[in-house]
Amino acid sequence: MSGRQLPFIGSEGTWTGGDVTPATMCVLAPNPSPWTLDGTNTWIVGPVGSTSCVVIDPGPADQRHLDAIIESAQARGQRINTIALTHGHIDHSEGAAALAEQTGAEVLAVAQRFRSGSKGLSEADVIDLDGWPLRVVVTPGHSSDSVCFVNEIDSVLLTGDTVLGRGTTLVAYPDGSLREYLDSLDGLRRVVEEYSLEVLLPGHGPVLDRPVDVLDAYIRHRQVRLSQVRDAMAAGVQDPEAIVDLVYAGIAPEVRPAAIQTVLAQVDYLLSERGGPDAQRQE
Ligand SMILES: [Zn+2]
Secondary structure, three states, X not given: OOOOXXXXXXXXXXXXXXXXXXXXEEEEOOOOEOOOEOOEEEEEEOOOOOOEEEEEOOOOOOHHHHHHHHHHHHHOOOEEEEEEOOOOOHHHHXXXXXXXXXXXXXXXXXXXXXXXXXXXXXXXXXXXXXXXXXXXXXXXXXXXXXXXXXXXXXXXXXEEOOOOOOOOOOOXXXXXXXXXXXXXXXXXXXXXXXXXXXXXXXXXXXXXXXXHHHHHHHHHHHHHHXXXXXXXXXXXXXXXXXXXXXXXXXXXXXXXXXXXXXXXHHHXXXXXHHHOOOHHHHO
């Protein structure tokens, strides 16, 4: 991305969406909340000059937002022919069926219930962007059905909720899994290096440069949290609410349920670690 100016990179500042790279723009959904940050990022991806595009995560079923997506694609001279979901959480998927109905686009998703046809999303699948590949990377963990997309035109990775533009994400236990999440972060690190990707486009919050540093920080953060939960459990604290009080002291009440889910995921991880092949070495 050298030489290109990206809007609002990093954790500070207001994120309003808009054109991010020549082939990628964000239409910010009007659903801000403690859970969705500034709102859901709906991404329109299509090469300059192409007459078609892919919409990733239509967001809420809010007609104002769906109109804004359709108008943004039209302003680019592009018809929406595919809708793809990074995962099925309602703030990403709810508008998919209505947008498909209004545009005739096909909906692709890991979970069958969101698809408009038989085609889903699997590892190494490629969505054709007028000759350019939009590659699917399967990244379970935040949810069981999470995927990311590599857009080689602009050297960007669309991360859904696997990586957010601010803070860190939750592991939506029991659907999500910390073991899978950690494996997915390692996998994304390899993908970023393999394709020399330069920018992360998250499902919420501003775009991030230095993808490897961001992923390393995410991995470190999870290891720190895991050791804090491990210490709490070793000290006899077993109740998830009490672990949240210790490890996430001062957390805002609105996002406490997210911390509880993530603590449950960590407890599950640590218990399986104890019972797993490393059990003897641990004791
Ligand atoms: Zn989510």
